[in-house]
Amino acid sequence: MDKALANLLRRFQLKMPPITEKRILKEVLDDCKEERKKLSKEEIKEKGLNIYEKQGIRVSELLNEAIKRGLVDAIYDDCGERKVSISQEGIEFLTRFYTNDFSDQYLQFEKEINQTMREHNDLELNQLHIASLFWDGFNAKDVFENYQKSEIQKEMEAYHHHLLQLNGVSDLGEKYIFHFMPKLFLPMEWFNTNAKDIVLQIKGIEAPSEMILTKPYPNTRYVVAGMKFGREKISSGFYPIIDDKEDFPEKLDITLQWSIGDYMKIIHELRINFAFADHAGSFFSSEQYLSRNSNLNEFDLITYVEKDAELWRDRNYLYHSKPGEVVIEENVTLSHFPIKLHFPSFDPDPHFRKWIRKWREHSALNVI
Structure with missing residues (x-):
């Protein structure tokens, strides 16, 4: 059994x-x-x-x-x-079950994998994932090499650097980055609301002068903040903090005030804690999703208008509502990780699709 x-x-x-x-x-x-x-x-x-x-x-x-x-x-x-x-x-x-009750062979396998990841300035894997790799007969060297071959990681790192260059940042050095991607999830009865009828005001950080709101996803209940560069509209958030570690804030209070026409206001008060730990990477994101397994929590700081436990899940928040206004107070901890491991929801964005097509064409020519 x-x-x-x-x-x-x-x-x-x-x-x-x-x-x-x-x-x-x-x-x-x-x-x-x-x-x-x-x-x-x-x-x-x-x-x-x-x-x-x-x-x-x-x-x-x-x-x-x-x-x-x-x-x-x-x-x-x-x-x-x-x-x-x-x-x-x-x-x-x-x-x-996977580890034969933490056998000596498994413990040695776990030690080798974690040591290999640390030596190459990469995040360690979650223990259950290591256990499943052990059960499936992998060795530490093959695991690391498979991750190093990941095209997704190469593409994501390159795209972030492309966006940073558009923002005038070409040399990051040892600087830490905060990537912020405000999102609003509309109630079902408002899914047809045009993005032009929605306004976002941000306090606590400097928003881009050319900040835009779009609905790039197939699910049109999502409204996403991005930037405009000339004729290019980019629905991939922005980078409000790029700084050396000693100057990077440990805490940050941000208020997002979303207005839907003249009939609804959503105030999302975020207390963000930036957790600096002894692991790889210098990239923080409000969309903390990774392309491979790790020990970090994963979530997206979406503003939900409705008090739905299935939407908010285990996020640490307080919800207050009255006619015409919703106020959300949320406390969240972000963890840094290598920028190449970021796995955000960029795919539907036309600018990203155009860029990734050219990147892959260029990469294929270099292989030939």
Whole structure:
């Protein structure tokens, strides 16, 4: 049963919001079906892959067993649909399973990977991820080399440097950067509101003189702050702080005041704590998402108009509302990391798509 539970739990990604029961059951069935190919019946059973919808180990019963053991957390949304996520107990169970209960071989593997990352000025991996790599038979050298080959990392570093150059910054040296990307998530009844009818005023930092608001995403409930350079409109935030470590603030109070026409005002008061730690990187972002696994928390400081626990998740905030006005007080800690690891939501931005197409064409010519 432990192997079957591990095959269920490994489908859950760390730090992800709860997903529907229907989705996780389908993904587990699809995974097991794929992994059963070319295996004998004995091998299938030995690996705990005998998970099916209506025979063997029934996937729905397996999920219920995981919930019963406290390995999976379950909640019901407003529509009565059950959503699930891996619990801390589930993470610990999976880690022990992958590492053969923290065997000497695993501990040596973990030490080698972390040492390799530190030696190359890179972030260490999350322990569960290291454990899964150990279980899958990787060695430390191959893990690091695979990450070094990442085209996503090369592209993101190059694009940020492109934006910084547009801002007149060509030589960063040892300076730290704060990338700020204000976003507003409109209530459903206002999703058709034109970005021109929305105003953003920022206090606490100097906003770009050519700051613009656009709706670049397929989900038109999002409004994103960016910059304008000549005819170019860029929906990728901006860089209000670029400074040496000793001059970089440890705390910063920023107030975002969003106005939707004449009928709604949203005031988002942010207390930002910049956490300086003994790990790689000099880049902070309000969209703290990374392209690979790490020990850092991941989140996006989106301003949500609605008090919806599923949207805000575990963010540290207070919500106050009255007719025509919403006030949000939020305390957040940002962590620095290498700029190449940033994984923001730039893809829908026309400027980014144009730039990335040229970058890839240029890279392909250099390979030939």
